[in-house]
Amino acid sequence: MKLKTFCAAVALSAVAAAPAFAQDSVKIGFITTLSGPAGYLGQDILDGFKLAMKDGSLGGVPVELMVEDDGLKPANGRQTADRLLYDEDVKLFTGIVFSNVAGATVPDILDADAIYISPNAAPSNFAGEGCNENYFVVAWQNDSLHESAGQNASNLGYKTAFVLAPNYQAGKDAITGFKRFFDGEIVGEVYTQLGQTDFAAEMAQIRDANPDVVFQFEPGGMGIAFMRQYQQAGLLGNIPMVVAEPSMDGVILNALGDAALGINVSSHWNSDFDNDANKAFVEAWKETYDRPITYYASQGYDTANLIASALEATDGDVEDVSALREALAKADFASVRGDFKFGPNQHPIQNWYALKVVEGDDGKPALKTVGTVFEDHGDAYSDQCQM
């Protein structure tokens, strides 16, 4: 293990420009999901993050990214964090995709007075009473993501809904969030298993309940499997679907093709946003990577830029945790979603938009922004935070 980090350090410093020798690299622990059906989520966050790095540095400070795969297992995340905290003296962590891994890993990081910045998972138990001054979230709070879908479904006039999500914290947050803003009736509520890819039983139940609309939160490969089977079961043309962005990200859209046309999606970011930061990001992605762009990548990019702004302000010093914290809280960077600010619990306050899958300019289905669902929307737990 020591050998690997030594080689990585040598390689990084060899690649970095001469001024790098003046400073030690800042170690960033990057624990994420790189394997399994949801592996591309972690890979996209990582690649988006790296896209913001210039010559191996952030904000002019050389950075050593210590990337570890948690394999969607909370135990692995926890062990890795433990090792990085105590054997490698890492003070800054990011990367976790899934809320169950976050639940096992983040408390240890915070206990050790290190800082954690979430590029994706933001379970409700850390947003209210469990908030912590060392804990920042760049993406969104779990519930808010799906509150936007609930509002979208209400705006579209649906009266009854069948809801599905995996049985873990984020899944429960999803259904809670949807219900909070959906003013119709829930005719079916199913918690699937995390990692499940065979939904035959659920399809039968949906057909039996015959709702106006289906809301599902199945991220990554689970989403691809679900949508395919939804189509196969003959439900696609018959029962409309309203989802939030994890269920229809760029990769899922690409895998589904025309089958996805007409689906309503709500999101805090879309590739067609018109600000400078976003245009630069989308172009850089297209040049560097030969795969569809997803909002996970945009979150990785924003996280990197947030860290860059803080490192620049503290001149690369991570030992003074309170100074780093203050610099992070300022959020003084150009986000690809436009304006970015933290709420009182250090989760973002942002707009949410309604998107629709339509035929794009190149004939392939694309996500088009068609309206606004929320403006300056925080989350339901910020009042409970006592920071």
Add this chain to the structure above:
Amino acid sequence: MRTSVKIALLIVAAAALIALPIVADAMGEKAFISLATRALIYGIAAASLNLALGYGGMISFGHAAFYGIGGYVVGILSFHYAAGEPLFGVIPGTNQLLVTLPMAMLIAGLFAALIGALSLRTTGVQFIMITLAFAQMVFFLFVSLEKYGGDDGLIIRRTNAFFDFNLRDRETMYYLCLALAALVLVALWRITRSRFGFALVGIRQSERRMAAIGLSTYRYKLVGFILSGMGAGLAGALTANLLRFASPDMLHWTKSGELMIMVILGGVGTLFGPFVGAAVFVILESVLASWTANWQFPLGLILLVVVLFTHGGVQGFVERIVGRRT
């Protein structure tokens, strides 16, 4: 190997193990202490499995169940201690190591008694499959218990309290595990050298013969199985303290497979073999992982070669070199 050579080797090994944390610290390799701790804990588990498998000839493919139960006992007791409410309304939670470790062994032993009583009515491949079946049932039971984390596992915020020692300190935990491993080794030494131990080995070699001379083979095997389960439970409880986490992964059948790998790597039916096997496995895993992310590939190759081409694992290999046939 002559006894005096054996004793000398033993003393050298003991000294090395006691000095290990100091040396590791001096060399700046702090991670090595955690590695050694894990090897010791797995050694306890493998040695316990070896009692049933190596000495008793009972190929249990479900020992992960006892290992995991030990871990969950610690986890559940901690959970109820932190929450302040007693388990089932009667049993208070506790944070004391001196309570949780024996409880873990007791509960694991009870499960071993139940599972063993039913499984030992079968032999051969049916025994292998039925132990696997029971282990899977325990696995799915814990996965379905949302209250104790379910699939995500149970976080144990603080390690158990053991007098004034801080078990989160790497070195303290190492010495605790070393002491317990030594105790387990001594216990196994006494058991295998006792009448009970010889009877067990006799049953493995020929059950019919032992039954013919009047031994109740079922009872002997069951006791062996229970003892083996208790040892695995102890290892699980230590793991839960080390990781401060109890998860269904500890109960998965692949964990049973890993324990069997350690036993065979070190030498089936030998006293020190399982500890050596556990150490080899943990070190291999670590060394290979630092070379390549695909470390399971060379591990699989090594295991395959060991199974197919060696008899008696590492300890057998060493003894053959030193000149004694196994």
Add this chain to the structure above:
Amino acid sequence: MTLFVEQLLNGLQLGVMLFLMAAGLTLIFGIMGVINLAHGSIYMVGAYVGCYVFLQTGSFLTGFAAAIAGAAVTGILIEFVVIRRLYQRDHLDQVLATFALILLFNQGVTMVFGLQPLFVAMPSFLSGSVELFGGLIYPVYRLAIIAVGLLVALGLYLLINHTRIGMLVRAGSTNREMVRALGVRVGLLYTLVFGLGALLAGLAGFMAGPILAVQVGMGEQILITTFVVVVIGGVGSIRGAFVASLLVGVVDTLLRSYLPGLLRQVMVGPEADALGAGISSMGIYLIMAIVLLIRPKGLFPAHG
């Protein structure tokens, strides 16, 4: 009512997939006496090879052929290099050696195909749903799987009971030593049986591709269930494998579909669903344990 029939069909589909796996495994176990944990890995190889070829060429049938060929070749290779040495060894060595093969295959597949799964769509000629009787709408693809599985069952029945090779297989299941003593080329028989088992596993893997994700570790999930089926049905018996696989498939599916709903009468949503999923998973093991305690040789033992 239609919901029940639909779930029943789902159970049948699962059962048929299990049968494809269990048929091969029970023969390997029954005739060669080898516990082969690597059977799940052959399933995975069939899925990967077939689905990869399908993705590259766009032709489902080409992928189909590739899957079967790839799996059979893998099977024969494994038999030649590893399994052959295990015939005389005890069960522990067999378990460990084939466990090592699992590690090798899982990692090998990752090295060739990467960490992330392959996602294949259903072939267009098998996509969509049809209306069966009484307003029941069911996906064509799953009906196709059921059809293929039943056809294979029929084919195996004819092979085992009405051909000379089948007779040798039956004889080998019942009394291995006698077959050898009678001068049959046992080595060749073993290789053929292993190859057939591997072929069926590869077929199952490829057909599962569009439904489940083709990912590393997919073999382990179905392997344990397959062993349960083999033990319940009786080692060495194809008829036993058929009955047991349908039984397990239907029971498992019905438990998963109805138990969470039942539990919701007494518990909150997420807890009920988790407990329901857990108990449903325990269900088949419970059945196996009961069968082992009452009839240790299984429902239709080949050894009489």
